[in-house]
Amino acid sequence: xxxxxxxxxxxxxxxxxxxxxxxxxxxxxxxxxxxxxxxxxxxxxxxxxxxxxxxxxxxxxxxxxxxxxxxxxxxxxxxxxxxxxxxxxxxxxxxxxxxxxxxxxxxxxxxxxxxxxxxxxxxxxxxxxxxxxxxxxxxxxxxxxxxxxxxxxxxxxxxxxxxxxxxxxxxxxxxxxxxxxxxxxxxxxxxxxxxxxxxxxxxxxxxxxxxxxxxxxxxxxxxxxxxxxxxxxxxxxxxxxxxxxxxxxxxxxxxxxxxxxxxxxxxxxxxxxxxxxxxxxxxxxxxxxxxxxxxxxxxxxxxxxxxxxxxxxxxxxxxxxxxxxxxxxxx
Amino acid sequence: xxxxxxxxxxxxxxxxxxxxxxxxxxxxxxxxxxxxxxxxxxxxxxxxxxxxxxxxxxxxxxxxxxxxxxxxxxxxxxxxxxxxxxxxxxxxxxxxxxxxxxxxxxxxxxxxxxxxxxxxxxxxxxxxxxxxxxxxxxxxxxxxxxxxxxxxxxxxxxxxxxxxxxxxxxxxxxxxxxxxxxxxxxxxxxxxxxxxxxxxxxxxxxxxxxxxxxxxxxxxxxxxxxxxxxxxxxxxxxxxxxxxxxxxxxxxxxxxxxxxxxxxxxxxxxxxxxxxxxxxxxxxxxxxxxxxxxxxxxxxxxxxxxxxxxxxxxxxxxxxxxxxxxxxxxx
Numbered sequence: 001x002x003x004x005x006x007x008x009x010x011x012x013x014x015x016x017x018x019x020x021x022x023x024x025x026x027x028x029x030x031x032x033x034x035x036x037x038x039x040x041x042x043x044x045x046x047x048x049x050x051x052x053x054x055x056x057x058x059x060x061x062x063x064x065x066x067x068x069x070x071x072x073x074x075x076x077x078x079x080x081x082x083x084x085x086x087x088x089x090x091x092x093x094x095x096x097x098x099x100x101x102x103x104x105x106x107x108x109x110x111x112x113x114x115x116x117x118x119x120x121x122x123x124x125x126x127x128x129x130x131x132x133x134x135x136x137x138x139x140x141x142x143x144x145x146x147x148x149x150x151x152x153x154x155x156x157x158x159x160x161x162x163x164x165x166x167x168x169x170x171x172x173x174x175x176x177x178x179x180x181x182x183x184x185x186x187x188x189x190x191x192x193x194x195x196x197x198x199x200x201x202x203x204x205x206x207x208x209x210x211x212x213x214x215x216x217x218x219x220x221x222x223x224x225x226x227x228x229x230x231x232x233x234x235x236x237x238x239x240x241x242x243x244x245x246x247x248x249x250x251x252x253x254x255x256x257x258x259x260x261x262x263x264x265x266x267x268x269x270x271x272x273x274x275x276x277x278x279x280x281x282x283x284x285x286x287x288x289x290x291x292x293x294x295x296x297x298x299x300x301x302x303x304x305x306x307x308x309x310x311x312x313x314x315x316x317x318x319x320x321x322x323x324x325x326x327x328x329x330x331x
Numbered sequence: 332x333x334x335x336x337x338x339x340x341x342x343x344x345x346x347x348x349x350x351x352x353x354x355x356x357x358x359x360x361x362x363x364x365x366x367x368x369x370x371x372x373x374x375x376x377x378x379x380x381x382x383x384x385x386x387x388x389x390x391x392x393x394x395x396x397x398x399x400x401x402x403x404x405x406x407x408x409x410x411x412x413x414x415x416x417x418x419x420x421x422x423x424x425x426x427x428x429x430x431x432x433x434x435x436x437x438x439x440x441x442x443x444x445x446x447x448x449x450x451x452x453x454x455x456x457x458x459x460x461x462x463x464x465x466x467x468x469x470x471x472x473x474x475x476x477x478x479x480x481x482x483x484x485x486x487x488x489x490x491x492x493x494x495x496x497x498x499x500x501x502x503x504x505x506x507x508x509x510x511x512x513x514x515x516x517x518x519x520x521x522x523x524x525x526x527x528x529x530x531x532x533x534x535x536x537x538x539x540x541x542x543x544x545x546x547x548x549x550x551x552x553x554x555x556x557x558x559x560x561x562x563x564x565x566x567x568x569x570x571x572x573x574x575x576x577x578x579x580x581x582x583x584x585x586x587x588x589x590x591x592x593x594x595x596x597x598x599x600x601x602x603x604x605x606x607x608x609x610x611x612x613x614x615x616x617x618x619x620x621x622x623x624x625x626x627x628x629x630x631x632x633x634x635x636x637x638x639x640x641x642x643x644x645x646x647x648x649x650x651x652x653x654x655x656x657x658x659x660x661x662x
Contacts, residue, residue, distance in 0.1 A: 042642060049640040264635065271634045271641055272622065278645035279652070283614055286653075291603065303602045304595065309380040310602055311373060314609035321610070322617075323654015 012040060016047045019146045022085075024119050027146055031121060031139045045138055048145035053267075055087075055144040058250055059169030061155045066175040067201045068154050070237035071246070073111075076118055078243050079150055087143035087151040088120040091136050091165055119143060134281075137168045137274065166194055168270055170263070171253045173197040173246070176215070178207030196230055196253050199246060203234035228256050283321075290317060343371060347378045350477045353416075355450050358477055362452060362470045376469055379476035384598075386418075386475040389581055390500030392486045397506040398532045399485050401568035402577070404442075407449055409574045410481055418474035418482040419451040422467050422496055450474060465612075468499045468605065497525055498604055501597065502584045504528040504577070507546070509538030527561055527584050530577060534565035559587050614652075621648060 235242030
């Protein structure tokens, strides 16, 4: 056992070195480990954690067809021109697929295949949104440790799932398009508060000015004094127009957060949330296992014939789980 | 202390007796206790639990304006004609208000004010959906113990919140209206599986036949052999037409569940879910308290300067919470 373990540690050290050296194939392998729950993934993260926290994590969210990947592509080209390494994690909670081989992504990856300064990967859920958020967060950490300076996290859709995943980005940009009715949806879903930047993409289309006005109106209702006022940036994915302004807006937000002391505060909140999520998920797994025991089945029987109430049974199992071991207890 | 406690037990016994006797004012007071977290509420539930499990819990859900309360009113009149006691819990997750004094409900309550065989109550959240579901479940139990034979749980809207609350009903009826685009929404949100009955209300309007066809089409895709096929019932809230069929459909579903042995099974699932929810909510409260401690703050500091990883910190606190007390641990 000891020998195996030492061998394991050697392997992890070697992997970590390769990642630090920016070996994209090893990065891909590490992310696969994290997705599949391979324990080497966790060991690797542990080793790399001290090197993380450097990258700028940008969240890019919006409805399907809003043009997120084209925009990301434009951003990659722009940033590569400045010599900046860029990682992309394309998150699709509705896709059961993992491993970066969705057709569109293959095309994108092909374009940058020879450029080791770009890493693109699709992250699909396997029905478990919590797991997806965790894998994405940890994949971003691998890229961070590998020296990627900007990491774009693309998420599909507008809804709770995105809000969840967006809690790991430093800056969140929301992509809207003219005539899609997105703005109303966004307002309804309470996503306004999550967005640090608004991007009106396909700005060459009719209705762009109207969309900008709608967003401005919403913003005037929502934001208070001295707070960050999300800029509204017009982009044209097709021509690349507006990409400079987009990157400018992202940088401006980062500066704002740093100047106001909100940068570390936001990251602290994210770390706290991350710990909470890991604890709750582990506890839930533990609880579901307990609830499969014959002893719990018996309690279910007793509840069903009204011998014991749900609150009382809950308290009993809670005591068991929390190690107290006391059963029962009065009202 | 002992004296007080004895006095408390006397009080609870007296309350329980009044509820068993169908004293509506005492029922209202008990529900208020449950909503506000007054410990007498829990004590009372404990005492009444053996008397519960008799009532038929009907969930009625649909978008605002679908005519749920008018339908409920028609159902009340119909059931009162059969000598059946009816309780109504109107759940509105978007309303911060509790206590049954929403204007529309006042009107409804006024109409039945002299009839002790009817009890109507609005349940509003105070920002906490979990709390609302629990309070509603427990309010239904009070009504059950008081001898109400049918309890209608009305919920506003079509979404996750309703699915949550619908997990406490024996039979779920979904109210749709012609021309509202509801059917598509419902299909998207995956609510089809939750509905045991479809009600096409305002069936006098244009588009009713179309809506029925749409639902039929969806149903043909979704349901398997030997399973319950949800009937589609046309109602006209305004005239009361279709109320007989509605009650007939509800009864038919109850019979089906009983004949197939699914009645107890469903209730068992609900009880299990209830226990799980209570445990998870309590654990979360416990966890959030721990995360406010200076000791956790220190761990946050350490994570932020990359001395310790989130997974490691999570494991440490998990061990603490679960009573193990061991800290650290390997990879």
